[in-house]
Amino acid sequence: MSTMSTRSAWRALHYSAKRRAFQPSTPYRCFSCANRVQEQKPENDRMTHFGFTNVPEAEKEIRVGAVFSSVAASYDRMNDLMSLGIHRLWKDHFVRSLNPGSCLPALTADQRGWNILDIAGGTGDIAFRMLDHATNVNHDMETRVTISDINADMLAEGRKRSLDTPYYNTSRLDFVEANAEHMPHIPDASVDLYTVVFGIRNFTDKQAALNEAYRVLKPGGVFACMEFSKVDNPILDGIYKRWNFGAIPLIGQVVAGDRDSYQYLVESIERFPSQEEFRGMIQKAGFMIPGQGFENLTGGIAAIHKGIKPIVKA
Amino acid sequence: MSYLARALPKRVLAPSVAQSLRQTRGLSTTTLQTTPSTRTTQLTPRTNQPRQFRHRSYHSDLHARLPDHSYTNSQTAILTSALAHVPTHGFSATALTLGARDAGFLDVSVQLLPRGEFDLILFWLASRRGLLRGKVEEGGLFRRIAAEKGKDVHELSVEERVRGLLLERLRMNADVRDVWQDALAQMSLLANIPLSLTELHALASDILTLSGDDTVDATWYTRRLAVSAIYASAEVVMTRDPTPDLVETAAFVERRFDDRKALADKITGIGQCAGFGWNTAIGLGRSWGLKI
Numbered sequence: 001m002s003t004m005s006t007r008s009a010w011r012a013l014h015y016s017a018k019r020r021a022f023q024p025s026t027p028y029r030c031f032s033c034a035n036r037v038q039e040q041k042p043e044n045d046r047m048t049h050f051g052f053t054n055v056p057e058a059e060k061e062i063r064v065g066a067v068f069s070s071v072a073a074s075y076d077r078m079n080d081l082m083s084l085g086i087h088r089l090w091k092d093h094f095v096r097s098l099n100p101g102s103c104l105p106a107l108t109a110d111q112r113g114w115n116i117l118d119i120a121g122g123t124g125d126i127a128f129r130m131l132d133h134a135t136n137v138n139h140d141m142e143t144r145v146t147i148s149d150i151n152a153d154m155l156a157e158g159r160k161r162s163l164d165t166p167y168y169n170t171s172r173l174d175f176v177e178a179n180a181e182h183m184p185h186i187p188d189a190s191v192d193l194y195t196v197v198f199g200i201r202n203f204t205d206k207q208a209a210l211n212e213a214y215r216v217l218k219p220g221g222v223f224a225c226m227e228f229s230k231v232d233n234p235i236l237d238g239i240y241k242r243w244n245f246g247a248i249p250l251i252g253q254v255v256a257g258d259r260d261s262y263q264y265l266v267e268s269i270e271r272f273p274s275q276e277e278f279r280g281m282i283q284k285a286g287f288m289i290p291g292q293g294f295e296n297l298t299g300g301i302a303a304i305h306k307g308i309k310p311i312v313k314a
Numbered sequence: 315m316s317y318l319a320r321a322l323p324k325r326v327l328a329p330s331v332a333q334s335l336r337q338t339r340g341l342s343t344t345t346l347q348t349t350p351s352t353r354t355t356q357l358t359p360r361t362n363q364p365r366q367f368r369h370r371s372y373h374s375d376l377h378a379r380l381p382d383h384s385y386t387n388s389q390t391a392i393l394t395s396a397l398a399h400v401p402t403h404g405f406s407a408t409a410l411t412l413g414a415r416d417a418g419f420l421d422v423s424v425q426l427l428p429r430g431e432f433d434l435i436l437f438w439l440a441s442r443r444g445l446l447r448g449k450v451e452e453g454g455l456f457r458r459i460a461a462e463k464g465k466d467v468h469e470l471s472v473e474e475r476v477r478g479l480l481l482e483r484l485r486m487n488a489d490v491r492d493v494w495q496d497a498l499a500q501m502s503l504l505a506n507i508p509l510s511l512t513e514l515h516a517l518a519s520d521i522l523t524l525s526g527d528d529t530v531d532a533t534w535y536t537r538r539l540a541v542s543a544i545y546a547s548a549e550v551v552m553t554r555d556p557t558p559d560l561v562e563t564a565a566f567v568e569r570r571f572d573d574r575k576a577l578a579d580k581i582t583g584i585g586q587c588a589g590f591g592w593n594t595a596i597g598l599g600r601s602w603g604l605k606i
Contacts, residue, residue, distance in 0.1 A: 104412065104421075192421070193422050222423065
C-alpha cells in the first residue's frame with residue numbers, strides 16, 4: 001500500500017516536472033499587444049500587508065476602518081475575553097509607569113499641566129486612565145488629553161463613555177478624527193506625551209507615524225507605545241499562538257458575530273515587528289532610547305516601548 | 315624585545331606581544347604611554363579591549379579605566395541637576411522632576427531613566443565613587459590622612475589607607491545623611507538588590523585597589539567582603555549620627571576595623587591550633603605504629 005502511494009507520488013512529481021511550462025529567459029517583447037501594459041500596476045499602488053494577505057496601501061486604511069467599525073460596540077467585552085482581563089492590568093501599568101501630571105507647581109504658565117496626545121485611543125481606555133491618574137495621584141487639574149483616532153465609530157464609542165467621567169465636556173478632554181501619519185492640525189513641538197496603545201500595529205506606514213510623532217513632540221517629550229510583541233519563552237509562545245489562532249476568532253464569531261475582523265487581529269499581531277526591530281524604528285525617527293528601550297509584559301505578549309525627543313542645545 | 319616586535323609580522327605578533335607585555339608590566343606600560351606613535355600596531359588590540367569587555371570586574375594597569383557609570387549625556391544632565399535637590403527632597407521622584415526642569419527638560423522627560431529614583435541613588439553612588447578616586451589620583455587625600463596621623467605618605471600602611479578612604483567616602487554622604495535611610499530602603503527592595511550589591515562591591519574593590527592592596531590569594535575575597543560589611547554597617551550608623559563631622563561614625567568604623575583585626579587573629583589562632591592538633595594526632599598515630 002505504502003509503496004504504491006509513494007510510487008504514484010513520485011510519478012506525479014516526475015510527470016509535472018516534464019510538463020513544466022516553458023519560461024523564456026528574455027523578458028516579454030511583444031510590442032503589438034496590450035498584455036504588458038495591463039500587467040503594470042500604477043506607481044502609487046504599493047502593497048502592504050493586511051493580516052497575512054497583501055493589499056494595496058490605499059486599501060489597507062479602508063479595510064482596517066471596516067474592522068474597527070465592526071468591533072467598536074463590543075470592543076471592551078471582547079478585549080476582556082481575549083486577554084482574560086489582563087489588558088486592564090497592562091493599561092494600568094502603562095499609565096502608572098508614565099505617571100502623567102505634575103505634582104509640583106509649574107514655574108511658568110505654559111508649563112501648567114501636560115499636553116497629552118493619545119493616538120488610536122478612540123474608546124478612551126488610556127485617556128480616562130491618564131486623566132484619573134493626573135487628578136487623583138498628582139492632584140493636577142490642568143493636564144489635558146486629546147484623543148485622536150482615524151475611526152469615527154471608535155470615537156463615537158469613546159464619546160459615549162466619556163459621559164460617565166468627570167471630564168465630559170471640559171477642556172481637559174478632546175476628540176479628533178485624524179490619520180496619525182499626517183496631522184497638520186497639530187503644531188510642531190506642542191505635545192508633552194504621545195501615547196499609542198494597541199494601535200500602531202494597524203498603521204499603514206508605521207515609520208511615517210513615528211516621524212509625525214517626533215514632529216509634534218516638544219524637545220524632551222516622550223513617545224510611549226504599548227503593542228503586542230514577540231514572546232521569548234518557546235513554551236509560552238506555543239500556548240499563546242494556539243490561543244490566538246484557535247480561540248480568538250472563535251470568540252469573535254460567538255460574541256461579536258464577526259470572525260473575519262478577529263482573524264485580522266491575530267494575523268496583524270503576528271506580522272508586527274519584534275521588540276528589537278521596533279526599537280530600531282523608534283531610533284530611526286530620531287528618538288533617544290532609555291535603557292533597554294522596551295519593557296516586556298507577561299513574557300513579551302505585549303511590550304511597552306519608549307522614546308524621548310532629544311533637546312538640541314543652542 | 316621591542317626590536318623583535320618591530321621585525322616580526324603583525325599578525326603573529328599581536329598575542330605574543332600582549333603576553334610579554336603582561337609579564338614585564340611596569341616597564342612596558344611606561345614605554346607604551348610615552349611613545350605611542352611608534353608602537354601603534356601593537357597597541358590596537360589593547361585599545362579595542364575596553365569596548366569589547368565593557369563589564370570588567372578587575373583592575374588592571376594595562377587597560378584604560380572604565381567610566382564610573384553608563385548613563386548617556388542627557389541622563390547625566392538630569393541626574394546631576396537632580397542631585398542638587400536631594401538634600402531637601404530626598405532621593406525621590408520630586409528631586410528627579412526638579413532636576414529635569416533645571417536641565418531644560420520637561421516633567422515627562424524623567425522617563426529617560428527607566429529605574430526612576432533608584433537611578434538617582436545609583437548615580438549618586440557611582441559619581442561619589444568616581445570623586446573618591448579623583449581625590450586619590452590628585453594625590454592630596456593620602457597626604458592629608460598622613461598629616462592627621464603625623465606620618466609621611468610613604469609610611470602609611472595599606473590598612474590605614476583603607477580606613478582613611480572609607481571614612482572619606484562616608485563623609486561625602488554627610489549632606490544626604492538625613493535622607494539616606496530612604497535610599498537604603500530603596501536599595502533593599504528585592505529587584506534592586508543585585509545592582510546595589512554590585513555597586514557596593516565596586517566601592518570596596520576601588521577602596522582596596524586605591525590603597526595599594528595587591529593580594530591575589532583567597533583574601534582578595536575576604537578583604538572585599540570585610541570592607542563592604544564595614545562600609546554598609548557604617549552607613550546605617552551614619553544616618554543616626556547627629557555630630558557635625560561624623561565623629562561617632564568614625565569611632566564606629568575604628569571599632570569595626572579593630573573587631574575585624576581581632577576576628578582575623580582569632581581565625582588565624584584557631585587555624586594554627588587545629589594544625590598543631592592535627593600534627594600531634596598524626597605523630598601519635600605514627601608512634602603507635604599506624605602507617606600514616
